[in-house]
Amino acid sequence: MGDSGTSQIENKHNKLGLSDEQVLNMYRDMLLVRKIDERTWILNRSGKLPFVLSCQGQEAAQIGAAYALDKNKDYLCPYYRDAGVVIVFGMTAKDLMLNSFARAEDPNSGGRQMPGHFGGKKYRILSGSSPVTTQVPHAVGLALAGRLEGKDHVTFVSFGEGSSNQGDFHEGANFAGVHKLPVIFFCENNKYAISVPYSKQVACNSIADRAIGYGFPGISIDGSDVLEVYKVTKEAADRARKGEGPTLIEARCFRYMPHSSDDDDRTYRPEGEVAEEKKQDPIHQFTHYLKEVGVLNEEKEKEILKWVTKEIDEATEYAENAPSPAPEDTLKHIYAE
Amino acid sequence: MGDSGTSQIENKHNKLGLSDEQVLNMYRDMLLVRKIDERTWILNRSGKLPFVLSCQGQEAAQIGAAYALDKNKDYLCPYYRDAGVVIVFGMTAKDLMLNSFARAEDPNSGGRQMPGHFGGKKYRILSGSSPVTTQVPHAVGLALAGRLEGKDHVTFVSFGEGSSNQGDFHEGANFAGVHKLPVIFFCENNKYAISVPYSKQVACNSIADRAIGYGFPGISIDGSDVLEVYKVTKEAADRARKGEGPTLIEARCFRYMPHSSDDDDRTYRPEGEVAEEKKQDPIHQFTHYLKEVGVLNEEKEKEILKWVTKEIDEATEYAENAPSPAPEDTLKHIYAE
Amino acid sequence: MTIISYIEAINQAMREEMARDHKVFVLGEDVGLKGGVFKATQGLYEEFGEARVMDTPLAESAIAGVAIGAAAYGLRPIAEIQFADFIMPAVNQIVSEAAKMRYRSNGDWNCPLVIRAPYGGGVHGGLYHSQCVEAMFCNIPGLKVVAPSTPYDAKGLLISAIRDEDPVLFFEHKRCYRFIKGEVPDIEYIVPIGKADVKRKGEDITVITYGLTLHFALQAAEKLEKDGYSAHILDLRTLYPLDKESIVEAARKTGKVLIVHEDNKEGGIGGEVAGIIAEECLYELDAPLKRLCGPDVPATPYNGVMERFFMLNPDKVYKAMAELAAF
């Protein structure tokens, strides 16, 4: 099944302006976040990590979108599953593990927030919170600030499909629409909000249907196709940078794991659903594509996996042994000091 | 210009199932709320009423919609300009004047709320507040309650176009869409939110464009054509009652007066705009139509005007002389007594 | 009497009231098939069906607002806010609408609505799954705010809240859910809203508290007993409007008052309790009034070391009690 070196299918990435090296990096990043994710579940089940939030099934959407942005100037307002987005903007496996272990050195919050609550000024990732969708107006504000300051950055904000029902989505999207601000609204639709399925969250066919009400384009795409996500997000970024305003993208994804390590999805998910969805695993799909077009082979694959495993081993070892904050650090950073 | 008794134009109302008497009642109600409104401005300018909120330019939308409902079972969540809606559901000129004068007998709030904050259990008008759009989820709740109790009432909720930007609009509409609840979302788009024009409030062509994001129909109509409003609202009510779910209606209206008696619209409205819009005055249009189809003539018109004037004179006189609440009444009705 | 957990008590209250009155229904995020993220609504979906145990879209302002509409109609919704931290998007509906519906309509309309929300720290929830948000709502006439600390009170108060003609915010301490067990009558009973409760009688110092910290105070009192001091412990139970008489009576009882709560000190309920005492029985105090509360930081961090620093515990409470007793 396509592990020959000769290309059976169309080379899509060159057409999109992506080099072989770039798509291999995308592949590496997808694998990295998948493997980090898997590791955190193991650490959780063995009692070492109290809490895990997972991105499995959404890697293509996250990595594809992040690669379409300019990581030297654009701003991110990610949500809690977006390990794949922040990795592209510079966070390392070590950073993510420090975050999971809530260590003093965690660059996101110094151990103050739960895993997955990303932030880092040096990466232009605005600190996020737990109440969903509050980041949407923030992204609009970052875009507005850029306009006022004569900058040409784009702001990328992501959220789940359930979260698109919060008032803040509506208010933020509308504000951006009225002022034609350079914001990409990126909905990772994994069809569940904890236990509540899509059909009980919304009645529209696609979250992208909401864009017309804000006067900008809305597009629904296959979020398991990393190149498709890259393409559409790149177009949105280009439009935004040219002053043509926001775009709403719905990336149709899967949620392979329970909502979090505290959740048991067997109580509400039809049996076999995940297994069925795994047939479209975004990483397998991309592996297949890369092999078909001759960019990846068994050897290269092993090499990347080896690198990924080493990264994660080292990150885990480092983070596990890194110190916690001092108790009194609890009292710091309430106001400017 | 059409004051002959012979019909020059198509009889629209009979086609809609409205009798001549019904349209005359509609006409009378439109005139009544217009004239009450005019009177309150005079009372304001002469120092007798501290505050006025106006419905001038929106009468056709309000009366047309309200006539399409079943006033013996449907529920209303109106907004502060909806004198025309509540009049149809049973409020009298006296009630409205008692409200304006903030008298103890005011059936809406016993003098506690500003004018235009309607409410009355016996009319099934849920008490409204000042923060805009909060009534939208309430309407959804009233509809849900009806479904749970096996009732077939429809809930009608109205709001301005600016107010459709509040999160509560989004959350309420989405909830109703998911559960296919019998709610009519009625946006009276008068193109201004105080001083802020439509173009700075929203970027969509019509507020009705928002409906698709909630999975139900959205329709934009000429809110100055009372029969058109009746027709479309009736269809929405029929659909709702049949279990086919909500409808969003945008009625394009005019705001002939400043936002309120505290506002001076000359600072932000282009000169001549109102004069231009008055050429499409909904009451003149309807008068014209009724005369053309031979339902109204000079004599009848005078008679109705006379009745309206008398109603308002009596209501004003009564309300002006009605007592205020006792000071200590301030302490009543915080909790069940 | 049967011994059950705090969360079972809450579950029972809902089940029994739903069985008694068809107007009672539950709505919230994940309350249906999943039975709630804490399992507070477990079994209700199966027993009463989807229509009365409703999974809502992820939108708290709608949850509150829809419940208000249904309550105004005459139903008795119990809305679950998944974590008290997430009540913030619903503040406008709660404060501007539910609380003022009766007043603004001159008594014509009312809102017999319960909003349940798990609050408090000590569960590795970090900044946004641990907050004590109750103080924010204890200045809003028209609302009632309840925060039980035992299974008995939780069940009895929740039944009262459901039957109440006005909106009740019902705060459930997450740490109490499975940690606290206690006796609950096998027959129907209620606990009245608005009444504090003496959970321990004593002569030397008075501790006024609620929620999880009540249990810390009770434990600390045992230890203090060995030092020769007896503590009188008042559980506020209802945080708004406060039971002024019981507070004054408890303060008078010993003349030495320690107020304890997990919430931040400044602006917490303790201020109002102190205000009542300072106005009503200042001359009967034998020591300055003391407050032991959470530090004035936004919430407890996720990291365990920091969480322990933030949270009160029986030791910290004991120290404050011993100090006051020795004054």
Place this chain on the structure above:
Amino acid sequence: MTIISYIEAINQAMREEMARDHKVFVLGEDVGLKGGVFKATQGLYEEFGEARVMDTPLAESAIAGVAIGAAAYGLRPIAEIQFADFIMPAVNQIVSEAAKMRYRSNGDWNCPLVIRAPYGGGVHGGLYHSQCVEAMFCNIPGLKVVAPSTPYDAKGLLISAIRDEDPVLFFEHKRCYRFIKGEVPDIEYIVPIGKADVKRKGEDITVITYGLTLHFALQAAEKLEKDGYSAHILDLRTLYPLDKESIVEAARKTGKVLIVHEDNKEGGIGGEVAGIIAEECLYELDAPLKRLCGPDVPATPYNGVMERFFMLNPDKVYKAMAELAAF
């Protein structure tokens, strides 16, 4: 020194700061062409242009949230909430986001944001254009809450708020806007956030207050002077975090304390002030602490008779002061 009104002081502060620092900008409903419903932003649109004086869509959560994003970027937004009553939809953004941004990011990000909101009654605004909502925000570490009572303080504090590195809620009493005039220096000055101010020195009783009621207390003090008692009057100015030292010092000064505020009594700022005094200088009090506040009803009704019943006034304050002085 020039004599200007309270609202002119606010307008001046914004104008001068916008001229000084291009990072300062204004956003809100009707703040542009119309110059605000109270005219607080009058002239700014003409002077600084549409981009920096931005009419927003009618959505308070977005106003706050967009301002947070812009502030995090490094700009200095001044967001106007048209009436303090309408801050409720923005509570989530203010409490969960602005207040916690610095803390949750371990000091990496911050929010130098000002939210201005006209509050208070006495202007025929009825239930939803009259509320005192400040207490709700005086339990939120990470926020600062300011409520000036004079043009001097209004201008100096607003400038401080704009330059502050953290989010500041700036509550302006509507009745003070045109009713209160006072001297303001012609040269640049600031008033520090976090410091209360003795507005009148006296020996017999201490009044602690803020906002409109400060003026009632000052008037009442004149009358009390004729009865032979002198009142010491402390203006809190900053409501959160409170200036504990000044409160304790003022309480000590006379040993008789009256706390006055327009907001409802239960859960108002007065409770916390009482708590501080009861903890810090209980033994120095010569009379029970007293509070004179708005009644515990949702807000002032629209009807004038009821509004007068609800609102404090110099007479009511005088009576309470005289009673305490005579104690």
